[in-house]
Amino acid sequence: MDGDEEQNRPVVGGNVTFDPLAAALPVEEPAIREVLDCDTGEFVDARVWIGGQRYExxxxxxxxxxERLSEKPRFRCSLCSVPVYLVANQLKHFFFRHITExxxxPAETRSPLSRDEILARKYNGVxxxxxxxxxxxxxVRSLAADPSFxxxxxxxQWRSxxxxxxxxxxxxxxxxxxGRVAFEVQLSTTFLDVVAGRxxxxxxxxxxxxxxxxxxxxxxxxxxxDDLLFSNNSNILVVDEETAALSEAERRVHVRCHYRRPVREGDSLTDHWESYVVPFNGLTCEKETQRCWHFDYDRQAAALRAEIDKELQEREQATMDxxxxxxxxxxxxxxxxxxxDRTAVHAWAALRKALDDRGISLPPxxxxxxxxxxxxxxxxxxxEGNPVGWNFRRLVEVAHRISDGYPQHVVxxxxxxxxxxxxxxxxxxxxTGKWKRRRSAIGASLRRGEPDFAPDPATIPLVDLLIPGTKAKLEKISPASSTHAPATSFSIVTAS
Known part of the structure; x- marks a missing residue:
């Protein structure tokens, strides 16, 4: 179903309000299925990219x-290279649309009605x-009461x-x-390009x-x-009779600020909405980002997410240890x-399950x-510093056994x-110096980028568990790596 066709489906109550922290939803069958991300140079699946974002x-x-459409577009249609932007239907399912058609x-994203016709229908008299x-x-009443304005x-008219x-x-x-400030009353039908242009x-x-x-x-x-809310640090400013009366009584402009406060619940975030009447001169105003807010939602949410991520990483690290x-x-x-024996069988099965859940495979x-x-x-x-599992007396014998029979495990x-x-x-x-000579030969082979001692890609996750921090190093010299780089020496490969 095309985005514009889906937009015509009836909506119960005339509006859909999304949880800001929920995943954004793409339309089922967008006309533009793939876009070029001009910032990264990569082609991305439109539905996957949209669905990978939080709604906020x-x-x-x-x-x-x-905002970037006119000067440095973020996205372009993969078929025709025309700049595209994000729009949504009445269900708040998103899709990309050409700036011009x-x-x-072949990807048609516009309604038969022109933008001017839509404006005429929606804005007449509003x-x-x-x-x-x-x-x-x-x-005006609020500003007139405050001598600082x-x-x-x-x-x-404001001329550029x-x-x-x-x-x-x-x-x-x-x-x-x-400095100079422009106040605009938000109308329920304000087009996004009007917001961006202003x-x-x-x-x-x-x-x-x-x-x-x-x-x-x-x-x-x-x-x-939502366009105003989430581009303004999740703050909405309201002026009403109460705030105007308070502005006149205290001779200082006041506004009612509605904002989201992030709250941690376990390992996730939820929102509590709060509202306070605050002095306008107490707001944080940013001309570069064109934001004006009371509560710093972005900073608070980022701090809580960092706290959660740190604790999750610490718990996962403790589990892996x-x-x-x-x-x-x-x-x-x-x-x-x-x-x-039976006890060992059960212990092994439990280890297999726990590690398999983390992408590490053990044999049955x-x-x-x-x-x-x-x-x-x-x-x-x-x-241990001595042979384990083999009837050897010295560790150097283990080194030779690995080199002779299992070169994929030498590194x-x-x-x-x-x-x-x-x-x-x-x-x-x-x-006898035999291991020293063998180690030198292994290093030379690795430096030449030869596969003789390259690690088995399937074992890399397990090796990284046993020897933390080795995953990237082993992948670099694995035959499955597309960026195979010769090692400078065997001793460096095993250490760095």
Whole structure:
């Protein structure tokens, strides 16, 4: 179903209000299925990209994407290279639309109605509606009561200081402590390009644009309200009779600020909506981002997410440390020449399940795979400083066994030797110098990028569990790597 066709489906209640933290939803069958991300140079699936965003984040990006259309587009249609931007249907399902369509692209994203026709149908009489006039008058009343503001003008043209052909007519404009300020009353039908155009205009003027509403209900938000909410640090400013009366009583402009407060619930975030009447001069105003807010939602949410991520990482690290310890303990207690008893079978099954959930594979039985056994014997021997699983007397014999029979585990063994500081022990046991010569030959082979001692890609996750921090290093010299780089020396490969 095309985005515009889906937009015509009836909506119960006339509006869909989304949880800001929920995943954004794409239309089922968008006309533009793939776009070029001009910032990364990559082609991305439109539905996958949209569905990978939180609703709040997508709305904020939607504003940014629209602002950049005229100068440096973020996205282009993969078929025709025309700049595209994000729109939504009445269900708040999103899709990309061409900025212009001339019929040359097979992806058609526009309604038969022109934008001017839509404007005429939607906006006729709205700008001078009674609610609009009332809110505008309340803004003027509030500003007039505050001696820190001057030159209050209503519906007066603002000419660009940079382009004599460019101008705007804000609902109210004023000069105050932060310089010139334009107040615009948000209408439920304000097009996103109108919002973006005005933000860009006042930013170029070095002025501040403040969007004001006469009423806000967080449980009933139109997309046009969300465009302002999520591009303004999740704050909405309201001027009403109460705030105007308080402004006159205290001779200082006040506004009602509705905002989201992030709250941690377990390992996720939820929102609590709050509302306070606050002095306008107590708001944080940013001309570069054209934002004006009371509560710093972005910073608070980022701090909570960082806290959650840190705790999750710490818990996962503790779990991995415990699993590593259990695996080593199992291997050290294992009887190589006999079948595991019932207790060992259950312990192995539990280890397999826990590690499989983390993308690390173990064989069905600890005795099933000779390559796996060699890897475990080699690493465990390096850890203990003496042979494990083989009837050898010295660690250097383990090194030769790995090199002779399991060259795919040589680099992992080298990392283990470094981690557990067994280099000196190997040198002491290498009385003939045979291991030193073999190690030199292995290093030369790795430097030439030869596959003889390249690690088995399937074992890399397990090796990274046994020897933390080795994953990227092993992948770099694995035959499965597309960026295979020769090692500078065997000792460096095993250590760095």
């Amino acid at each position: 984040g997508l709305i904020a990006q939607r504003v940014s994407v629209r 001339d019929g040359s692209c 700008r001078e509606s009674e609610p609009h006039k009332r809110i505008k008058a309340l803004i 001057s030159e209050i003008l209503s519906e007066h 200081s940079h382009d004599r052909h460019s101008r705007r007519q804000p609902d109210v404009q004023v000069t105050g402590p932060m 933000r860009s205009f006042y930013r170029q003027e070095g002025a501040l644009l403040v969007w004001v509403m006469g009423y806000f209900d967080p449980d009933y938000r139109r997309l046009t309200t 415990a699993l590593r310890g259990e695996l080593f303990s199992f291997w050290l207690s294992r009887s190589p020449n006999s079948a595991p 039985s600890p005795n099933d795979d000779s390559g796996f056994i060699a890897l475990m014997n080699g690493v465990a021997s390096a850890k 992992a063994f080298g990392h283990a030797v470094r981690l557990f500081e067994r280099e000196k022990l190997l040198d002491e046991q290498d009385r």
